[in-house]
Amino acid sequence: MRERLCSKVACAREAVSTLTYDYEDQMAAVGPLGGDDDPHAHDLCAIHTDRLSVPRGWVVVRHETISNR
Incomplete structure (x- = not known):
């Protein structure tokens, strides 16, 4: 699979x-x-996700995944 880079x-x-x-709902x-x-x-790296x-x-709205560790 091709690596996806930050946009x-x-x-x-x-x-x-x-x-x-x-845009309609801002x-x-x-x-x-x-x-x-x-x-x-837009794909974002961890740093740009945090700085959004x-x-x-x-x-x-932030959708998080829950890991079952």
Whole structure:
């Protein structure tokens, strides 16, 4: 499987999450790395996932996976 890299300019780290925007509802959703390489989604590395910021008034929804360790 091809490694997916972070979508941020000049970042060469491996992507760990996928970010999508809903402009109508002013919402950003961040979740586990999507299964497909969707041209409307943005793959992010761990650092850029943690540093994510959105415009004032927007809501960020974070979907976490629960591991059964």
